[in-house]
Structures are given as C-alpha cells and as structure tokens.
Amino acid sequence: MENTELLYTWIAGLIAFAANLISFIYGLVHFFKKGKPLCMQSLTLAMGSHALGSVYHVCQALTGELTVEGFTPAYLGRIGFFLFIIAGSYGQLDRIVDDRSPAMRRARILALAAPLCAILLYLPNLRAGSALSTEITYALVWIPALFAVYFNLKHALIPDLDFGFIKAIRPYNIMTLCLGLSELLCLTAWEYMEVHFLFVSTVLFGALSIATMIAAKKGVDKWTI
Amino acid sequence: MDNIIYILFVSISVPILLMTILVEKRARLPLAFMLVGIVSSVFVSEVNGLLRTALDMDIYRITVVVTPMTEELVKALPILYYAVVISDKREKLFTASMATGIGFAVLENAFYLINYSESFSVTTAIIRAFGAGLMHGMCTLLVGVGISFVKKRKKLFAVGTFGLLSTAIVYHGIYNILIQSPYHMVGACLPVATYIPFFVWRLWVKYKQTKASQNKS
Numbered sequence: 001m002e003n004t005e006l007l008y009t010w011i012a013g014l015i016a017f018a019a020n021l022i023s024f025i026y027g028l029v030h031f032f033k034k035g036k037p038l039c040m041q042s043l044t045l046a047m048g049s050h051a052l053g054s055v056y057h058v059c060q061a062l063t064g065e066l067t068v069e070g071f072t073p074a075y076l077g078r079i080g081f082f083l084f085i086i087a088g089s090y091g092q093l094d095r096i097v098d099d100r101s102p103a104m105r106r107a108r109i110l111a112l113a114a115p116l117c118a119i120l121l122y123l124p125n126l127r128a129g130s131a132l133s134t135e136i137t138y139a140l141v142w143i144p145a146l147f148a149v150y151f152n153l154k155h156a157l158i159p160d161l162d163f164g165f166i167k168a169i170r171p172y173n174i175m176t177l178c179l180g181l182s183e184l185l186c187l188t189a190w191e192y193m194e195v196h197f198l199f200v201s202t203v204l205f206g207a208l209s210i211a212t213m214i215a216a217k218k219g220v221d222k223w224t225i
Numbered sequence: 226m227d228n229i230i231y232i233l234f235v236s237i238s239v240p241i242l243l244m245t246i247l248v249e250k251r252a253r254l255p256l257a258f259m260l261v262g263i264v265s266s267v268f269v270s271e272v273n274g275l276l277r278t279a280l281d282m283d284i285y286r287i288t289v290v291v292t293p294m295t296e297e298l299v300k301a302l303p304i305l306y307y308a309v310v311i312s313d314k315r316e317k318l319f320t321a322s323m324a325t326g327i328g329f330a331v332l333e334n335a336f337y338l339i340n341y342s343e344s345f346s347v348t349t350a351i352i353r354a355f356g357a358g359l360m361h362g363m364c365t366l367l368v369g370v371g372i373s374f375v376k377k378r379k380k381l382f383a384v385g386t387f388g389l390l391s392t393a394i395v396y397h398g399i400y401n402i403l404i405q406s407p408y409h410m411v412g413a414c415l416p417v418a419t420y421i422p423f424f425v426w427r428l429w430v431k432y433k434q435t436k437a438s439q440n441k442s
Contacts, residue, residue, distance in 0.1 A: 038380060045381075049388055052395040059399050060289075063406035072290050073398040076391035080384075087384040 008195035010061035012202040013054050016186070019206030020051035023213045030217050037223065039088030040216050043176070046084035047209060050183075053077020070133040075141060078183065082144035085176060089151035097158050097166050104158055111154035114177060115146040121184045128191050138187060145180055152177035168222035175212040182208050230270050233335050238263045254317065255324040258303070262328020262365075265299045269329075270336070272299070285405065293397035300329055300361070301368045301390055308372045315373040319427075322369020326362035334358055352413045359416035360400050364393040366423065 027044025030036070056074040098104050122142050126135065156173040160166040182205040189198035238260055245256040272295050277287050304322045312318075334353055338345055368389045375385030396419075403412025 038378065042381060042384070045385070045388055049391065052392055056395050056399055056402075059402045063402055063408065070290075073293055073391070073395045076394055080388045080391045083384045083387060087381055091380040091384075 005193060005195055006061050006064060008199055009190075010058060012186075012195075012198050013058040013061055015202050015206045017051055017054035017058055019209045020047045020054060023047040023209045024051055026210075026213045026217075030213075031220070037092065037220060039092040040220055042084045042088030042091070043212070043216055046081045046088075047213070049077050049080030049084055050209075051077070053081070070131060071137045071140075075137055078141045078187070079144060081183065082141065082148045082180065085148040085180065086144055086151065089148065089155060089173075089176075093155055093169075094151060097155055107154055107157040107159065110157050111150050114149035114153035114181075117181065118142065118146050118149050118184055121181065121188060124188055125191050130191060134191065138191065141187060142184070145184055149177055149180045152180065165219075165223045169216075169219035171215040172212065172219040175208060175215045179205065179208040179212050229339055230267055230332070230336055233332055233339070234263060234267050237332060237335065255320050258321045258324035259328035259331070261303045262300065262325040262330075262361075263332045265303070265325065266329045266332040266336075269296050269299045288401045288405065289398050293394045293401060296329070296361075297364055297368075297390060297393040297397055300325055300365045301393065304365060304369050305372060305386065308369070308376055313373055313376040315370065318369040318373045319366070322365045322367075323362050325369075326365030327358070329365070330358040330361040333361070355417055356400070356404060356413040356415075359420055360397065363416050363419050363423070364397050367396070368393050 024044060024047040027040065027047060031040040031044050053074040053076065056072065056077065060072070060074075098108070119142075122138065125138050152173045155166070156170055156177060158166055182201060185201040186198065186205050189201050241256055241260055241263070245253055245260065248256065269292075273287070273292055276291050276295065277284075280287070280291065282291065303325060304318065307321055308318055334357065337353065337357075338350075371389040371392075372386065375381050375389070378385065400412055400415055403409060403415065406412070
C-alpha cells in the first residue's frame, strides 16, 4: 500500500475513532444512569464497539502493515456496532412501539426499503473483484446491518398512536439509520481503497455518530414512559 | 523438544494442582482457575498450530488476526461457563478471570523463554512480564468483570457477551500489532496503562465498601 493511501486511511480511522470515543463518553455520561432506557445504553456500547474496531485499523495503518483483504479483528467492532443497535431497536423498542396491529403494517412494509438500500450498497463490493474471504467478511457485517437499518426505518415511520415517545425518538431513529448506511458506505470505500471517498464517508460517519447521540439525548429527555 | 509445551505443562501444573487440593477453600478458586488458564494455553497452542498449517498465513498475520481470536475465546469459555452455571458474583468472577489469564500467561512465557532463550535478557523478561503476561490477565479480566454486568441485563446478555469477547480480541490484536512494530514500547506499556485504572477502581470499590460497613456499625 502506498504512503498516501496509508496516511489517508490512518486519518480516516483516527476521525472515526475520535467521533466514536466522544459519542461513547457522551453516552456513558448521559445514559448510564438509573431509569435511562436500555436502548440508549446499547447505542453507547455500539459506539464503543466501533471505536475499538477503528483503533485497530489506526494501529495497523500506523505500523504500515494495513491488511485490506480478509478478516481482521477490526470487523468484530463493526459487527458489534450493528448488533448493539439491533439489541436496542429490536430488543427493547420494537416490543413497545409495534403492537402487531394492522395500523402498523404500512410502516413494516415501507421499512423494507432500508435493507434494500443496504443490499444495493453491497453490490459494488461484489464487483470489486476482492478475495472470497473479503466478501464473506463483508457479508458478516452486512447481515446484522440489514436488520439494524430495517428496525431504524420502521421505528421512524411507525405512527405514534398512543404514547407520544415514538415521535420524540423519531430523529434518533432517522439519525441511526443514516449512521448505519454511512458505515456501509465507509466499508465500500475501504474495499475499493478509494481514499477520497473513504475520507468523505468517514467524516460523514463521524459527524452522524455525534449527531445521533445528541438526537438520542433529546429524545430521551422528551420520553415520558 | 517438540513436546516442550507438555513438559512445561506437567512441571508447572502438577505442583499447583497438588497445592490446590491442600489449601483452604477460599484459596482454591484462584489456584483452580490458574490451572484452567494453563490447560487453555496448551490447548490453544495446538489449535494455533493446526490453524497456521490450514490457513497458510505468514507469522505476522497469524499473530494479529488468528491468535487473538483463538486465545481469547478459549480463555473466556471457562469464565462464561462459571458465570452462567455456577456464580455471577463480581468478586468471584474478578478473581477467576484474572487467574485464568495469568495462568495462561505463565505457561506462554515459560514456553517463549525456553524457545528463544538465546535472545532473552532481563529487559526482555520484564517487557514480557508486564506486556504479554499482564495483557492476558487484563483481557480475561475484562470478560469476567463485564459478564457480571451484562448477566444482570438479560436483553443485553448475548450481544454484550459478543461485545466483551470482541473487545478482548481487538485489545489483544492491538497489543500484538504494536509489540511487533517500531512502537513496541507503546505496546509493552498498553497492559500497564489499562491495569492502573482497574487497580484504582478496585481501591475505590473497597474504600466505599469499608466506609459503608463502618457507617452501618
């Protein structure tokens, strides 16, 4: 790998790490208190998990031994990121917001647009001509991502019939959806080693991760349950 | 000397095993888990050997990608079993997990010492003791302490366990990357840098417990 590429990936990793670290600390301060919703604690852990993955990449780039192909422990941070989002969205929120009534059917069907969009983001990776091990690794990240973005869009679209808090946490769900998709964009940029695209998508991801935490805090403050 | 790991295993674990049987009940837990760590180390050395042949990777990639995963998973399994089946008390998990990690490191360090004896000096021994030795302890400790938290939050248990294991694996991977790089001193200091906050936290918890018991009496 060329020095310019290494430098760009190092800076990109550092941006992602810094943004995740800020988000993680913000979450620890605001959501790890008694009575705060578990889904926000889960979101905080998602940020922590991604920060770890980023720091692994930073170290690899720093030592000049960056491995792009195949699986590295850094991907565990990314898989964990999406799994923690699912744990919050499906594990806690979904039971409360979706009572399986026909009124919610529209949201459930429309929400399929998010995983569809994620699948479309995966397609360029298949055309990148990478090793099978890389494709499998990416699939391992994409599978939880499909579920995460589905629930985020569903909760953003679902009508607020009784509680009022669905409306309150709508910005958080929209932000988390964008965050998930921007992470998938970062991975695509990473696969193509398109450094400028990687840099832009990482900056977007970093900004969105901080914005998500702020939206989550505002949502929780309005949450009346 | 192909079976040196087994020679070390017998010579280190048998005295510990005999002592474990004799000592008081309270002292048995750390000793028993040290033995678990030593057994894990032997098991992992075989698994790593098999994977190295099967995956056809160079030694650098094996150490930064494969060994962190195999070693952390094998070390964490007894702790997870203990937490789920026997006890999820934080104090016990703290002791058990640290002992497993240190037991693992004892055998690994002894193995390195014998295999690379010509390049070993007191300095490298100190680096290895505070670096790899403590790193194994810290990684397993993280899983042990973390599991006592996530066990109480049922909805986070599965994902939380995954998160803890990934944290330990990534931490181990980062250590292995740094220790083989020009920044090896940063790598060597990493476990100490994480040990100190744990140590301060333990002191703080003990201080609070003592104060609470004094207030009660």
